[in-house]
Amino acid sequence: MARQRPGGGPSTPATVALDRAGIAYSRHPYDHDPATASYGLEAAEALGVEPARVLKTLLVDTGKGLAVGVVPVDGQLDLKAVAAALGVKTVTMADPAAAERSTGYVVGGISPVGQKRALPTVLDDTAYAFDVVYVSGGRRGFDIGLSPTDLASVTRAVRARIGRG
Structure with a gap:
């Protein structure tokens, strides 16, 4: 136990x-x-912040390996935009079991920070509208708040518009 x-x-x-x-x-x-339909929207409500400030960590398969897209919980990941930001032709959503093996976290608690292996990461441009954003702290029911600039720094993320409402 942690x-x-x-x-x-x-x-x-x-x-x-x-x-x-x-x-x-x-x-x-x-x-x-555990019965919640959306881990991210649950976090936003529990934290008392607007969903646009709470970011979800989604893994994609580039065909050559996995990569990470970080977008607001109230939106969706634009696969074409993520592929363009990563400089590849196409991406698909990663298999959940592969995402868990690669990151060391469980689905619903995958943090963009502290993964087993550093993966290419893209942070949605909208995150920079806030002084503080919230991401999973590495388990369900635990978020961490930090500046988007620090999040990008620690994950070596590139900045791009990869979400859609």
Whole structure:
């Protein structure tokens, strides 16, 4: 079991990576309902923030490996836009089991930070409209808040318009 840290929430690979990188972030544990239809919208409601500030981490298959798209929870990932941002012809959504194996996280708790292997990452341009955005902290019911610039830095993400409402 992950150990609890001051400020609430567990210690996860995401929090360890942020601590090591010296990046300021906030911890936001909340009671997760396993029956929820949308993990991201559940997080937005639990955190009391608009869904556009809460980002979901989606893995895609480029045909040569996996990559990450990070978009608001109230939108969808534009596969053509992600492919263009990654410089490949096409992408498809990654198999959930492959996403879990690659990241070390479970679906619904996949963080863009602290994955087992660093994957090419694209952060949706809309994230930069906010001082703080929220992403999974590495488990269901636990989000972390940080600046989009810091998120891009720690994940080495490129910035592109990859979401659609």
